[in-house]
Amino acid sequence: MASETAPPSRAAPRKLTGKKQEIDDFIDQFDTFLFDCDGVLWQGDVLLPKVVETLEMLRSRGKKLVFVTNNSTKSREKYSKKFEKFGIPVKVDEIFGSAYSTAVAISRVYQIPKGKRVFVIGEEGIEEELDAEGIPHFGGTQPLGFPDDEVAEHCGPDPTVWAVVTGLDRKINYAKLAMAFGFLQDPEVHFFATNFDSTFPTHGKLLPGAGSCSAPLTFMTGRGPTTFGKPSQAMMESIERKYTLDKSKACMVGDRLNTDIKFGIKGGLKGTLAVLTGVSKEHEILEAGEAGEGPDVYLDCLGDLLG
Numbered sequence: 253m254a255s256e257t258a259p260p261s262r263a264a265p266r267k268l269t270g271k272k273q274e275i276d277d278f279i280d281q282f283d284t285f286l287f288d289c290d291g292v293l294w295q296g297d298v299l300l301p302k303v304v305e306t307l308e309m310l311r312s313r314g315k316k317l318v319f320v321t322n323n324s325t326k327s328r329e330k331y332s333k334k335f336e337k338f339g340i341p342v343k344v345d346e347i348f349g350s351a352y353s354t355a356v357a358i359s360r361v362y363q364i365p366k367g368k369r370v371f372v373i374g375e376e377g378i379e380e381e382l383d384a385e386g387i388p389h390f391g392g393t394q395p396l397g398f399p400d401d402e403v404a405e406h407c408g409p410d411p412t413v414w415a416v417v418t419g420l421d422r423k424i425n426y427a428k429l430a431m432a433f434g435f436l437q438d439p440e441v442h443f444f445a446t447n448f449d450s451t452f453p454t455h456g457k458l459l460p461g462a463g464s465c466s467a468p469l470t471f472m473t474g475r476g477p478t479t480f481g482k483p484s485q486a487m488m489e490s491i492e493r494k495y496t497l498d499k500s501k502a503c504m505v506g507d508r509l510n511t512d513i514k515f516g517i518k519g520g521l522k523g524t525l526a527v528l529t530g531v532s533k534e535h536e537i538l539e540a541g542e543a544g545e546g547p548d549v550y551l552d553c554l555g556d557l558l559g
């Protein structure tokens with residue numbers, strides 16, 4: 253049996269101490285920073301401490317900033333407006349969201365056939381990115397067209413449905429799941445999820461995440477979805493198509509081990525930085541480090557990069 257090639261040994265995660273020289277040395281290794289959003293820059297609509305100043309500092313040192321979020325509730329356009337509201341100028345092209353990554357995959361990689369449509373369990377972000385790619389869709393934030401308690405008469409296979417796409421849907425309900433289950437009983441119908449984050453960090457607590465919106469369908473059908481958010485490299489490929497990304501000078505900054513840090517490690521980026529303002533806890537980071545799956549370094553919060 254071919255011997256399993258052990259992953260290249262990775263040093264244990266190191267907490268940056270906040271000494272100016274150590275932080276400067278860390279920052280100076282990179283010319284591009286890929287930033288996760290929820291749990292790194294903000295929690296919901298609350299900006300985390302010193303985020304604006306930190307991003308300004310990095311930009312003043314000539315660093316390229318790219319924003320890579322698994323949160324599919326907003327399109328890139330709407331994220332650009334969210335940044336603007338916080339006084340952070342970010343162009344749409346600097347933002348890569350899982351809704352965008354999924355819509356691009358459906359239209360340009362899988363090439364959905366003409367006359368087919370997509371059923372959505374999710375919010376405006378998915379709908380707006382599907383619209384931008386010219387992909388017909390229904391469900392999502394739109395009414396189903398019949399009272400929820402009549403779903404039994406309406407659910408089941410539908411030859412016009414080419415895929416079910418799930419994302420974070422804060423108004424998910426039994427009728428939506430029943431409709432999606434009906435479509436997925438046809439094995440030809442694709443099952444896509446924007447991302448599989450189990451939880452969503454907001455208001456200082458964890459709420460159900462996008463992965464918890466797709467999990468019931470996996471339980472019903474025995475099928476796992478194909479996902480296009482981190483740690484899938486679909487977004488890394490989108491970023492590389494857009495920018496000449498020198499991975500040997502790029503750092504991924506995230507709050508979640510099994511999405512952000514895994515995305516950076518799998519993507520072969522030079523560095524990974526975890527922050528403790530979102531999902532992963534310090535002991536989880538250290539335990540992951542023992543398995544060679546931890547970040548290179550970590551901080552209590554992004555603002556600590558200011559030293």
Ligand SMILES: O=C(O)[C@H](O)[C@H](O)COP(=O)(O)O
Pocket residue numbers: 288289290291320321322323324420447449450451452453460461462463
């Ligand atoms: O449930 C979700 O979709 C995720 O928790 C959330 O939106 C992650 O967003 P990110 O941290 O990738 O910006």
Ligand SMILES: [Mg+2]
Pocket residue numbers: 288289290291292506507508530
């Ligand atoms: Mg996050």
